[in-house]
Amino acid sequence: METRRALVTGAASGIGAACAQRLAADGVHVVAVDFDEAGLETLGALDGVETVVADLSDLERLADLPTDVDILVNNAGVQQVAPVEQFPPERFSYILRLMLEAPFRLIRQTLPHMYGAGWGRVVNISSVHGLRASPFKAAYVAAKHGLEGLSKVVALEGAAHGVTSNCVNPAYVRTPLVTAQLADQAATHGLSESEVLDKVLLEPVAVKRLIEPDEVAELVAMLCGPASASITGSSFVLDGGWTAH
């Protein structure tokens, strides 16, 4: 892995930060991209990690990012919760741009390098919501379902060039994206945060705890590692049994 170079989006926090650290620990040179400059600082202090501040929803800006990478982890994402009839259209567009169009652009501009090298790994951080819907998450569920389709097409096209493409599909992971939802839903439902965790977030899950970011990063590292050549076009649930229902 020491010769590999990876680009990880949304790397300043949560799952992206864990992926960047985990790949760097394998000796991969990591380009960590985020618009949170302060959040990237700690990561930038690690050996083998370079940071780039960029707003990934600005699609034209994506062309400035490094394209000579062997591993692409499409991770950056946000959540917005509202009924469809009240969902702000501009927010729907933003989420699709950040979580589906930006991954498409990044895949599109990094594949030529991977094809040239005869080796590449695209890992898309999807979600259980790439495979299942939940009410009030129209944009997020639509973006993640779209990412699943994109990932499979890239798997089919990339196979002849040694490039794999897969999705990783966690249930709720202990990150700021989820802790913010805990606070919001507690206020909305008049519950404590621990009641929201038990009665709302963990209700569909058999393993009654949040997943740790490191657990997701371990799966991502496996999908980039030496035994991963035939693993492609798949979606790996890490969901505590949610989709076993």
Ligand SMILES: NC(=O)c1ccc[n+]([C@@H]2O[C@H](COP(=O)([O-])OP(=O)(O)OC[C@H]3O[C@@H](n4cnc5c(N)ncnc54)[C@H](O)[C@@H]3O)[C@@H](O)[C@H]2O)c1
């Ligand atoms: N936390 C969960 O429970 C969970 C579950 C399943 C899937 N996911 C997915 O994992 C991914 C990472 O989520 P997380 O939980 O680590 O969230 P997080 O909020 O901890 O991290 C998301 C990162 O993306 C960055 N980001 C957001 N918008 C950006 C933009 N426009 N430009 C550049 N950077 C931007 C943020 O600054 C942040 O560093 C997301 O795609 C999310 O949908 C999360």
